[in-house]
Amino acid sequence: MLFRPALRLALLLALTAGASSLHPASAAHAAIGAEVSNAEMPLLEGGKAYALGEVAANVLVFFRPKQERSLEALRELAQCQGGLSGKSVRWAAVVSDSAPADEIAAIMRDTGFTAPVLVDRGDALYGSLGLALHPVVVLIGKDKRLAAFEPFRSVDFCTVVAARIRHALGEISDAELQEILSPPKATQGGSVQVARRYRAFAEALLKDQKADKALEMVRKSLDKDPLLAPAHALLGKILATQGKCADAIPAFSKALELDAESATAKEGLEGCKSVR
């Protein structure tokens, strides 16, 4: 009886060192794109179920008891599940048959991760997928082929797993997936930002009828970023307020050169030309 499932598992993909195409080789799993056979496995709570469902994304979460990383992973995935509810996704936890059932049940309860628990007899599925660690999320697409392996990571685990699933569902493109896997640097500050602050300060000062101080601040803005169109426009506006249209017109012109749509520069230029 057990021979057929074992045989099916034995026919699983070749154990070459393929890995995600988006990172250099990490050989702790089988080849991406390889076909996965759908074996029937015992459930922790009794009965049996197939490893894969008829969905667009099967998510198998391999974990083990007495491992802090497994607990962390399941807690994070519990939160992740909410964001993917209603989609064609089937979650399943996979544990070794050597793991005590009561411990596994307690872990599922305590972490809030909701999924049937498949018991992997003799670690057959684990071995056939070429896994070498826990916890790991294995994603199988609707074509029953391996789409991704994601071992637990201490930062952005749910973000990455959710992105992988959404990619498998066709909701995000390769480029969007890559953006999530390699997010841009979260910078702040720099000369451009400081320039914008000085510009905003100058605007507030002009509003408070402090044209001289406003002029000082807008010039500081342009020192930081000579290409800041709103700063050139504001410079023109301040100079025009002071009755210095001859100096204002070049500032308005520069603003329009940098930003042809600048309303402040257009109005100011028109105003100064009509005065002439």
Place this chain on the structure above:
Amino acid sequence: MMHIRGIFSILLALAISPPLFAQTVQSKPGATAAEVQAKRASPASARTASPGSLAPLPLKPAPASSHAPFEAGDCKICHQSADPKQPGPVVKKGPTLCLECHEEFAGVMKRPHTHAPARGDCTSCHNPHNANYRKLLLQEPRALCTSCHDAIAKIVANAAVPHKAVTSGAQCTNCHNPHGSTVEKLLVQLPFDLCASCHNVDTMIDAKGKKLQNLKVWLDNNKNWHGPVAAKDCSSCHEPHGSAHFRLLKEDYPPEFYAPYDPRTYALCFSCHQESAFSTAQTSTLTSFRNGSTNLHFLHLQQSGRGRTCRACHEVHASKQDNHIREGVPYGSGGWVLKLHYKKTASGGSCEKTCHSEKTYVNKPAR
């Protein structure tokens, strides 16, 4: 008369002090903006609040940083009155006021991960007038951050192996964006990108003067990357705030190449890898390093009198050879490096002209 004037001055100071001398209140990590505000309003918080007043500091000695509107004497930019002695309350509450000039932070605060004090009240961390620290901070970065993040404070204080990224320069903000970020834990980048931005020189040394690996060069020259490295997750193995273990490792990792097998020595590796894969003599599933069902990891590690540790065969970050097999291992006391000529084959692999003559293992049926 002088006496009365003195008393009057004191009374006047006390009358105008509440809005100017409001204590900043630190909230614990995870606090909502409302909790931050509530804690500020709480009388108890005034007694337990971290040092750092929002009032203008004296101008001598010159503060390290000064807010442009304050420096220009333009109180009315933020306050109801232009009178510096009685500017009155601010015209808008919370970050809304600050964002009128610091408009770029509107975008920053739309990032997926934002800092509760930044969402609630910029003055949780910044003095809006002037400060003894750069960026108008109420304290130096690490002291400010750890006034809430006390668990991190303990790690840093107790670390036998400190991390310079935490203790020097911009300290916490070397790695974290205190306002908002695209990465969890307010990291500026993923761990690997952050770490590699410093660990990419040949000149870095540890506290004992030992040279640290130039990770960039190593990874460029060794394309078989360990999983956590490929996942850009240095903090899988390293505690970036400080650690009890060498190289900021989170757990024990065998420092020797040869040692009797003791699972406690491999706590770091076993935080991911299954211990049973190394202590089970016969298996066809727990490891691919087997000849049939003879577990070759078991054979190598558990050899009586000459057990190999992980580092005897494996590189921890990256290697040229498959399965993170290192090129060579030091052998004996003469400085000789024994090459590990590992070859992956269609049915398993082999090691030749190494600790032993060529030996081949088969872990897959022949096609």
